[in-house]
Amino acid sequence: MVELIVTEKPSSAKKIAEALADKKPLQKKSKQSSYYELTHKGNPVIITSAVGHLYTLVEDAKKNWTYPVFDIHWEESSKSSTELKYVQDYIDTISMLAKKVDSITVACDYDIEGEVIGYNLVRFACKRKDANRMKFSTLTKEDLVEAFDKKMNHLDWGQAFAGETRHKLDWFYGINLSRALTASVKAAGSFKVMSAGRVQGPALKILVDREKEIAAFKPEPFWQLNLLGEVKKEKIDAWHSKDRFFDKKEVDVIYKKIKDEKQAVVNEVKRTQRKQQPPTPFDLTSLQSESYALFKITPKETLDIAQNLYLAGVTSYPRTSSQQLDPKLGFTNILKQLQKQMEYETLAGELLKLKELKPNNGKKTDPAHPAIYPTGLAPKALKPNQQKVYDLIVKRFMATFAEPALRETMEVSIIVKDEVFITKGTRTLEENWHIFYKPYLKIEEVTLPNLKEKDTISVTGIKKLDKETQPPNRYNQSSIIKELEKRNLGTKATRADILDRLFKRGYVEGVQITATKFGIETTDILEKYAPPIIDEKLTAEFEEDMEKIREGKEKPEKVLDRAKQVLIKLLDDFKKKEKIIGKDILASVRETLDIQNHVGTCPQCGEGRLMLRRGKFGRFIACDKYPECSNTFKIPQSGLVKSTDKQCPHDQYPMVLVIMKGKRPQEICIKPDCKSKMSEPAADAEKKPERICPKCSKPLILRRSFYGEFYGCSGYPACRHTEKVDAKPGAFVAKRGKPVVSAPGTAPGASEKKETSEAVKSSKKVVKKGSKK
Numbered sequence: 001m002v003e004l005i006v007t008e009k010p011s012s013a014k015k016i017a018e019a020l021a022d023k024k025p026l027q028k029k030s031k032q033s034s035y036y037e038l039t040h041k042g043n044p045v046i047i048t049s050a051v052g053h054l055y056t057l058v059e060d061a062k063k064n065w066t067y068p069v070f071d072i073h074w075e076e077s078s079k080s081s082t083e084l085k086y087v088q089d090y091i092d093t094i095s096m097l098a099k100k101v102d103s104i105t106v107a108c109d110y111d112i113e114g115e116v117i118g119y120n121l122v123r124f125a126c127k128r129k130d131a132n133r134m135k136f137s138t139l140t141k142e143d144l145v146e147a148f149d150k151k152m153n154h155l156d157w158g159q160a161f162a163g164e165t166r167h168k169l170d171w172f173y174g175i176n177l178s179r180a181l182t183a184s185v186k187a188a189g190s191f192k193v194m195s196a197g198r199v200q201g202p203a204l205k206i207l208v209d210r211e212k213e214i215a216a217f218k219p220e221p222f223w224q225l226n227l228l229g230e231v232k233k234e235k236i237d238a239w240h241s242k243d244r245f246f247d248k249k250e251v252d253v254i255y256k257k258i259k260d261e262k263q264a265v266v267n268e269v270k271r272t273q274r275k276q277q278p279p280t281p282f283d284l285t286s287l288q289s290e291s292y293a294l295f296k297i298t299p300k301e302t303l304d305i306a307q308n309l310y311l312a313g314v315t316s317y318p319r320t321s322s323q324q325l326d327p328k329l330g331f332t333n334i335l336k337q338l339q340k341q342m343e344y345e346t347l348a349g350e351l352l353k354l355k356e357l358k359p360n361n362g363k364k365t366d367p368a369h370p371a372i373y374p375t376g377l378a379p380k381a382l383k384p385n386q387q388k389v390y391d392l393i394v395k396r397f398m399a400t401f402a403e404p405a406l407r408e409t410m411e412v413s414i415i416v417k418d419e420v421f422i423t424k425g426t427r428t429l430e431e432n433w434h435i436f437y438k439p440y441l442k443i444e445e446v447t448l449p450n451l452k453e454k455d456t457i458s459v460t461g462i463k464k465l466d467k468e469t470q471p472p473n474r475y476n477q478s479s480i481i482k483e484l485e486k487r488n489l490g491t492k493a494t495r496a497d498i499l500d501r502l503f504k505r506g507y508v509e510g511v512q513i514t515a516t517k518f519g520i521e522t523t524d525i526l527e528k529y530a531p532p533i534i535d536e537k538l539t540a541e542f543e544e545d546m547e548k549i550r551e552g553k554e555k556p557e558k559v560l561d562r563a564k565q566v567l568i569k570l571l572d573d574f575k576k577k578e579k580i581i582g583k584d585i586l587a588s589v590r591e592t593l594d595i596q597n598h599v600g601t602c603p604q605c606g607e608g609r610l611m612l613r614r615g616k617f618g619r620f621i622a623c624d625k626y627p628e629c630s631n632t633f634k635i636p637q638s639g640l641v642k643s644t645d646k647q648c649p650h651d652q653y654p655m656v657l658v659i660m661k662g663k664r665p666q667e668i669c670i671k672p673d674c675k676s677k678m679s680e681p682a683a684d685a686e687k688k689p690e691r692i693c694p695k696c697s698k699p700l701i702l703r704r705s706f707y708g709e710f711y712g713c714s715g716y717p718a719c720r721h722t723e724k725v726d727a728k729p730g731a732f733v734a735k736r737g738k739p740v741v742s743a744p745g746t747a748p749g750a751s752e753k754k755e756t757s758e759a760v761k762s763s764k765k766v767v768k769k770g771s772k773k
Contacts, residue, residue, distance in 0.1 A: 001043070001044075001102040001103065002044045002045070002046065002100065002101040002102055002103075003043070003044070003045050003046070003101060003102065003103045003104070003105060003132075004045075004046045004047075004048070004097050004098060004100075004101040004103070004104045004105070004126075005045060005046070005047045005048075005104075005105045005106075005107050005134070005148075006047075006048055006049065006050060006094060006104065006105070006106055006107065006108070006118070006121055006126075007047065007048075007049040007050070007107045007108060008049065008050055008052065008107075008108035008109050008114055008117055008118075009049055009050070009051065009052065009311065010034070010049045010051065011311045012049060012107065012139065012311065013034075013035075013036065013047050013048060013049035014036070015139040015144065015311075015313060016047055016107055016139075016144050016148075017036035017038055017047045018141075019139075019140075019141040019144035019145055020038065020040040020045060020047075020144065020145060020148055021036075021038035021039070021040065022038070022039045022040060022041065022042065023038070023039070025037065025038035025047070026038065030048075030089065030092070030093040030096070031089035031092070031093070032086045032089040032090070033048065033049070033089045033090045033092075033093040034048070034093075035047060035048035035093060035097060036048070040148065046097055046100075046101060047107075048090075048093055048094060048097055049090070050090055050094070050108070050117055050121055051086075051087060051090050052117065053077060053113075053116070053117055053120075054076065054077060054087055054090060054091050054094075054117070054120060054121055054124075054125065055074040055075060055076060055077060055120045055121075055124060056074070056075060056076075056077045056080055057072050057073070057074060057075075057167055057168065057171045058072060058073065058074075058075045058079075058080055059071060059072050059175075060072065060073055065179050065182060065183050065186070066179070067175075067176045067179040067180050067183070067571055068172075068176045068564075068567055068568055068571045069175060069176060069179075070172060070564055072168065072171060074120060074124065076088060076091055076124075078091070091121075091124075091125050094121055094125040094126060095125045095126065095127075098125065098126035098127065098128070103131075103132060104122060104126055104128055104131040104132065105131060105132035105133070105134055105148070105151055106118035106119075106121075106122060106131050106132070106133050106134065106155060107134040107136075107147075107148075109317065109319070110133075110134075110135045110136065110137070110156075110317070110368050110369065111159070111317075111319050111368055111369070111493070112159050112162055112163035112166065112491075112550070113163060113493065115155065115156055115159035115160045115163050116160060116163035116164055116167060118131070118133070118155065118160075119155060119160040119163070119164065122155065130154050130155055131154075131155055132151045132152065132153055132154070133151060133152040133154065133155050133156055134147040134148055134151045134152075135147055135151075135152065135368075136317075137316045137317045137320075137369045137370060138310070138313065138315075138316045138317070138375045139310065139311065139312075139313040140313055140375045140377060158549065158550040158551060158552050159368075159550055161549050161550075161556050162546045162547070162549040162550035162556075164556065165546055165549055165556040165559055165560060166546055168560055169198060169542060169546075169559070169560065169563055170197065170198055172560075172563055172564065172567060173196075173197060173198035173563070173567070174195070174196070174197045174198065176567055176571060177196035177197070177201075177533055178193075178194060178195045178196055180530075180571055180574050180575075180578075181194035181195070181196055181581075181585065182194045183578060183582075184574075184578045184579070184581040184582035184585060185582045185585055185586055185589075186582065187578045187579040187582045188579055188582030188583040188585070188586050189586075190582075190586050192585075192586070192589060194585065195505065196526075196533055197498070197501075198539055198542070199484075199489050199490045199494070199498050199539055200498055200501060200502065201523075201526065201533045201534040201535075201539075202487075202489055202534055202535065202536035202539050203480075203484060203489060203490070203498050203499070203502065204502055204507050204508070204515070204519060204522075204523055204534070205523055205527070205534040205536065206475075206480070206483060206484075206487075206536070207475060207480065207502070207507075207508055207513055207515045207519070208515045208519060208520050208523040208524075210472065210474060210475060210515075211474075211514065211515040211520060212520070213471070213472055214471040214472060214474065217471035217472070219468035219469050219470070219471075220246065220468065220469045221246075221248075221466065221467070221468055222244045222245060222246050222467055222468070222469065223244070223245045223248065223251040223464055223465060223466060223467065224239060224240065224243065224244060224245070224464075224465045224467060225239065225240035225245075225251065225254065225255060225258075225419075225421075225462065225463070225464055225465075226238070226239055226240075226462070226463045226465060227239070227240075227264065227414065227416065227421045227459060227461075227462050228459070228460045228461045228462070228463070229264060229414075229457040229458055229459045229460055230457070230458045230460055231449055231451065231455060231456070231457045231458065232449050232450075234448075234449040236414075236423055236448075236449070236457055237423060238412075238414050238421035238422060238423035239421060239422060239423070240254075240419065240420070240421055240422075241413070241420040241421065241422050244467075251464065252464075254419055255462070255464045257417055257419070258416045258417050258419055258462055259462050259464075261416050261417060261459055261462065262458065262459050263456055263457065263458065263459060264414045264415060264416045264421070264456075264457040264459050265414065265415050265454060265455070265456060265457070266412060266413075266414055266415075266451050266452065266453055266454060266455040266456075266457065267413045267414060267415045267420065267453065268412070268413045268453060269410065269411075269412050269451055269452060269453060270410070270411045270412075271408060271409070271410050272408070272409050272411075273406060273407070273408045273409075273429070274406075274407060274409070275404040275405070275406060275407075276404055276405040276406075276407050276433075277360055277404050278360040278399050278400050278401070278402050278403075278404060278405075278432075278433040279360070279396060279399055279400060279433075279437065280323045280360055280361060280362030280371075280400065281322075281323050281324065281325050281359060281360075281361065281362065281370075281371030281372065281373065281396065281397065281400050282323075282371055282372040282393060282396050282397075283320055283321050283322055283323050283362075283364055283366070283371055283372070283492070284303065284306070284318055284319055284320055284321070284372070284492045284493075285321075285481055285482060285485050285492060285495075286323070287302060287306065287318070287372055287389075287392075287393070288302045288303065288478065288481055288496065289478040289479075289481060289482060290392060290396075290440070291388075291389055291392060292476065292477050292478040293478055294388075294392070294440055295385070295388050295389075296511075297385055297388070297389070298477050298496070298500075299477055299478070299481050299495070299496035299499065300496040300497065300499070300500045301385070302389060302496075303318060303319075303493075303496050305385060305386050305389045306318035306372065306389060306393075308386065309379070309386065309389065309390055309393070312379060312380070313375060313377050314374060314375055314377050314378070314379040314390065315372060315373065315374050315375060315390065315393050316369070316370065316371075316372055316373050316374075316375065317369045317372075318372055319369070319492055319493045320366045320368070320369040320370065320371060320372060320492070321364055321365070321366040321492050322364060322365050322366035322369060322370050322371045323361060323362025323363065323364040323365075323371050324359075324361040324362065324364075324365055324370060324371055325359045325361060325370055325371050325373060325397075325400070326370055327357075329370065329373065331357040331359075331401070332352065332357060333376065334373070334374065334375065334376040334397075335348045335351055335352050335357070335376070335398075336348070336352065336376070337375070337376025337377065337378075338374060338376050338394065338398075339352070340378065341378050343391075344394060344398070347398055347435070347436055348398065350435075350436075351398060351401050351402065351436075354401070357401050358401065359400040359401055360400045360401075361400075372393055373393070373397045374390075374393055374394045374397055392440060395436060395437050395438075395440060396437065396440075398436040398437075399433045399436040399437040400433075401436075402432050402433035402435070402436050403430075403432040403433065404432060404433065405428060405430060405431055405432045405433055405434050406428070406429040406430035406432070407426055407427065407428050407429065408426065408427055408429050409424065409425070409426045410424065410425045410426075410427075410448050410451075411423075411424050412424075412448060412451050414457060416459070416462070423448065424446070424448075425446040425447055425448035426444070426445070426446055427445055427446070427447045428443070428445060473512070474510075474512040474513055474514060475512075475513045476511060476512055476513060477499060477511075477513070480499060480513060481495050481496065481499065484498070484499075487536055487540060488540040488543050488544070489536055489539055489540060489543070490543075491543075502519070506518050506519070506592070506596075507519030507522065516592065517588075517591065517592050517595060518588060518589065518592035521584075521588035521591075521592075522585070522588060525581060525584045525585055525588070529573075529574065529577050529580070529581050530570055530573070530574050530581075532566060532570045533570070538566065542559070542563065545559045545562075546559070596612075596642070596643065597611045597612040597613075597643070598610075598611060598643055599611065599612060599621055599643045599654045599656060599670065600643070600645075600647065600653075600654030601654075602623040602625065602629060602631055603631075603652070603653055604623065604629055604631040605623060605625055605628070605629040605631065607625060607629075608623035608624050608625030608626075608628075608629050608631075609623070609624045610622070610623055610624075610631075610633070610654060610670075611623075611624050612635070612641060612643070618637045619635055619636075619637055619641065620632055620633065620634060620635060621633040621634075621635055621656075621670055633670045633671075633672070634672075635656065635658075635670070636658060639658060640657075640658070641656050641657070641658055642656065642657045643656060643657075644656060644657050644667055646667065648669035648671065648674055650669065650674055650675045651669065651671055651674055651675070653669050653670055653671040653674065654669075654670055655667050655668060655669050655670070656668060656670060673716065691711055691723065693713040693714075693715065693719060693721050694721065695713070695719055695721045696713065696715050696718070696719040696721070698713055698714050698715040698719065699714045700712065700713055700714065700721075700723060701713075701714045702725070709725050710722050710723065710724060710725060711723040711724075711725065
């Protein structure tokens with residue numbers, strides 16, 4: 001009997017083939033796909049793979065921008081996108097192999113998404129009703145062999161139905177809401193593709209609410225009294241026991257009484273010791289949070305890195321909600337394997353001396369996978385960020401087995417003319433787990449002098465500090481992921497993508513996440529006309545429903561019917577206000593674009609505003625007083641160009657932020673011949689020119705532009721000759737097969753001014769039509 005194993009990705013197929021094969025597996029190509037032939041314990045096995053989702057949901061009959069639409073079916077991804085044509089090769093290979101075998105085993109990732117991938121390929125590509133199911137959390141040989149030998153004889157139907165329901169819910173919401181918003185803009189006389197989603201709306205509202213809370217915050221003045229002193233040649237920093245004074249008269253009376261005092265007396269000394277428990281094992285959210293806090297690696301990138309480490313076989317499956325490690329994982333064996341890696345040899349050895357290896361498990365669980373842990377296998381070459389995340393996972397894993405740390409807190413109360421001041425210090429007496437989690441441990445060590453009651457302190461100064469209450473902190477990428485989890489919005493696997501989408505669509509920006517004007521106004525419009533779109537309670541309820549489906553306590557049809565009823569009512573109301581909503585959205589979009597595209601004041605006319613424009617010749621910066629002022633500047637035609645609200649220190653021209661793929665973001669002055677664009681060696685180059693212009697015999701100067709360094713003739717603008725830095729002297733910089741007549745970033749010549757002028761006219765025409773700004 002021949003068995004076919006289908007995995008989620010090609011790399012997983014290779015790992016499983018190598019793990020199960022009695023001898024070296026034979027790999028065979030099948031167009032862009034491939035498969036492995038092998039024997040496991042003498043039995044013939046074929047292993048092939050998908051490439052993630054092979055099928056996607058599409059509507060039964062294309063209805064363009066009409067809504068609502070609920071009649072959908074699964075279709076090969078290759079039919080819905082030309083970029084996914086290669087997917088058909090994988091489907092064809094699976095279908096071909098399925099006809100030759102007696103049984104099929106799904107070995108996709110053991111979670112909801114993996115189950116949907118497996119379910120679809122079984123029923124559509126293999127034409128079967130069911131299949132065996134492998135369950136594993138790592139891609140190590142031992143785990144894979146055990147997963148195959150102990151495989152389930154059916155799919156995990158709870159996961160399959162819950163996953164399919166989630167896909168349909170997301171389609172219902174995403175397509176219908178996006179069409180409704182886009183249709184409203186169209187009804188207002190313009191066109192802009194808008195988008196919304198089931199979780200995206202509530203997530204954006206959380207960020208917008210925080211932004212409004214910060215904007216509405218009114219600071220309240222308060223005062224603090226700070227005592228600085230010295231005892232036994234060591235400094236003391238103490239604060240009045242009341243901490244904050246909101247009554248200025250009260251603090252002034254106290255300050256006047258004590259400000260000139262030169263001595264204080266220790267009234268009481270309290271020492272308390274406590275055990276600080278080791279950290280719990282990582283679930284995905286805590287890994288993402290820690291990675292962002294320590295390395296500023298975004299949650300999305302952390303998940304991608306963790307997924308790659310899993311596929312390499314060096315860590316366990318990352319998409320888990322569990323903070324628990326089961327002894328069945330074989331802690332001793334993992335530590336022995338880690339001990340073989342030089343950087344973990346000593347630490348792993350210390351843990352192996354313990355009588356019992358018991359992790360400090362957290363409360364959160366996951367029915368599919370344990371917490372994230374290292375397998376013990378040594379990784380091969382890792383990129384810098386991969387190495388950081390891998391080391392963090394290993395150190396966290398080891399720290400959770402170590403003994404609690406012992407810390408001592410010393411609190412000293414000090415009396416100055418009947419006024420009590422408090423100083424505190426905390427120090428570590430026994431490091432224990434701290435040793436294993438270095439350098440990622442972030443605790444403060446404050447050691448106070450060894451004080452006792454009635455000790456005298458020399459007061460060096462007493463300060464009255466004027467302060468104000470502060471608004472709540474903005475969310476960062478770590479804290480918002482935690483907040484979404486707390487409110488049961490999205491899943492461990494989707495939250496990072498949802499956040500990434502909000503950034504890409506211009507709803508939010510910044511490290512400390514700020515809701516943009518567009519994000520705020522879009523939320524306000526939805527809250528006014530279609531509140532269910534941003535209702536987090538409804539979204540969370542659907543998440544609970546899907547968990548009930550997974551547990552077999554709810555029917556998918558019932559949940560989908562409820563969603564349809566909610567959307568039908570919402571969209572009926574929406575259609576009645578379509579034009580009004582569209583006008584509000586359009587006004588918000590135009591205002592937002594106006595703000596985003598404003599670069600600065602025109603230095604030529606002094607009145608106009610320099611704006612980022614797009615014409616038939618591409619992007620450029622132009623004065624909005626055209627045709628009275630025809631001042632223009634060239635900018636790169638690829639990458640992202642953003643206003644910075646900064647002026648160049650050399651000539652006070654506006655600066656823009658240029659972000660190009662594969663290059664570091666850079667702030668550049670828009671003035672073509674700005675001194676900031678002259679490289680450091682340029683001054684020497686003027687004195688001792690290494691290159692001579694072959695056209696006019698003047699020296700070539702090393703300059704900088706949006707695109708990097710280049711040599712330009714010092715006779716510019718009379719001579720426009722340029723050369724690449726690595727080109728032979730006398731060579732032209734070519735672009736699209738033609739010599740460049742001016743360097744990137746230099747001022748346009750006569751022909752270029754004509755071209756740019758045409759672009760300005762083209763841009764103005766577009767604005768008049770109202771379709772673009």
